[in-house]
Each structure stands twice: as structure tokens, then as C-alpha cells.
Amino acid sequence: MAKSLRSKWRRKMRAEKRKKNAPKELERLKKILGTKADVVMEEVKEVATVLPAEKVLQPGDDCKMDIDNKRNKKTLLDQHGQYPIWMNSRQRKKLKAQRVKGKKKSKLAKGLVW
Template identity: 40%
Template sequence: MAKSLRSKRKRKMRAIKRIRYGEKELQRLKEMVAKTEEKEAKESTVLHKLQSKFTVTSMDTDNQTPDESKAKVSNTLGAAVMETDVLEASAHKKKTMLNAKGQYPEWMNSRRLKKQKAVVKRLKNKKKK
């Protein structure tokens, strides 16, 4: 169907873009994998340090094997690490959506920012009256 010179040229240019952006995407994916591996390695070293510092003793250690008790320790320590991640993510105030530095969350788009700023302005005006 599309046999005009313009469409042929556009198809050719799209093919060139696919190649160029494919290389960039591959590079970006490799960097992401490397970063996640570094992060996992760092977390595992922290976890091992915490496990070496603390020992868990309970009343029913007679019934448990050492592997089960280690699993309990790792589960409780893993949960503690996750809780700190949640606290860092909720650093924004609920009403104003601003963090301590006065910035909005990264996920917020410009349209939503305008709405939020209007809401904050209305709240300030209400407080003054």
C-alpha cells in the first residue's frame, strides 16, 4: 500500500532509529543490572553483619534445628530493612505533598502539581480567615 518516496524514507529512518535506540536501551539495561547486583551484594553484607551481631534464643530451641532458627533471624531482619524503606518513601506531607526540602514527589506530573498548588493556596487562605 505505502509505496510513495516519502513513506519509504520514513520507514528507512524508523529502522535507523530502532538500531540506534536499541543500542542505547541495551546499554541502559546493562547498567541497571549492574546497579541491582551491587545493591543486593551490599544488602547481603549488611544482613550478615547484623546476623553476626545478634543471636536469637528462644524457649523452644530444643525442638528447632539450627537452620530453622537462622531462617527466623533472617526473616525478622529482612522485615526490619523493609520497614525503613517504607519510612523513607513517605517523607512527603499528606496535605501539601511537599518533602522537607520543599519539593514535590518525582512521580507527580505538571498538571497534578498545578492542582496541588491551588489546593495548598486555598488551605492557606482558609487559615488566614
């Protein structure tokens, strides 16, 4: 998509508008960061304790998130038997069929009848 003349024209005009407004935006950002940044940090220091990153992160600490739900890589089911939210119904049906196919066992022989 986005190959029509109208969309090309709009993209072109948006690019020109960005070029025109870039100096004003830069000045506005410099003004905000120049005056307000120090004041904001002082206000934050009054409310909370500000620590450097080295003190917060301990040397033996690995920065991995603890994920509560463990997922089986083959079936993609979590511990509650739920599929991921991004998976659509066709994919779920296909994986379930594979699971059931592998689970089926032949019926046990009842024994010989004379």
C-alpha cells in the first residue's frame, strides 16, 4: 500500500513540514532542558532518594527478568495449559492435533476368548 499519488504527496509534504519545524522544536527542547532539568532533579531529590546506578546494581546481579509462567517449547503451553495470546485458533488446533496424535495408544488386548 501507500503507493498512490495522494499518499506520496502527503509523505512529501510531511517531510517538508518536519524540515520547517525542526529548528523551532530544537530551540524548544533546549529551552526546556536548559532551565527546567535542574529544577526537576532538585524536586525529585526532596521526594525520593536518588542513587547512582552502580549502587543499585550489585556486581553478581544478572539483569534477567523472572518470568512466572514456564512455557513448554514444543507445545507452547504454559503451566496452566494456555497457549500464548498471540497464537490464533488455527495454530492452536494444529498443535492440539499433533499432541493428541502422539498421545493415542492402541487399545489393550482384552485377552483371548475361546
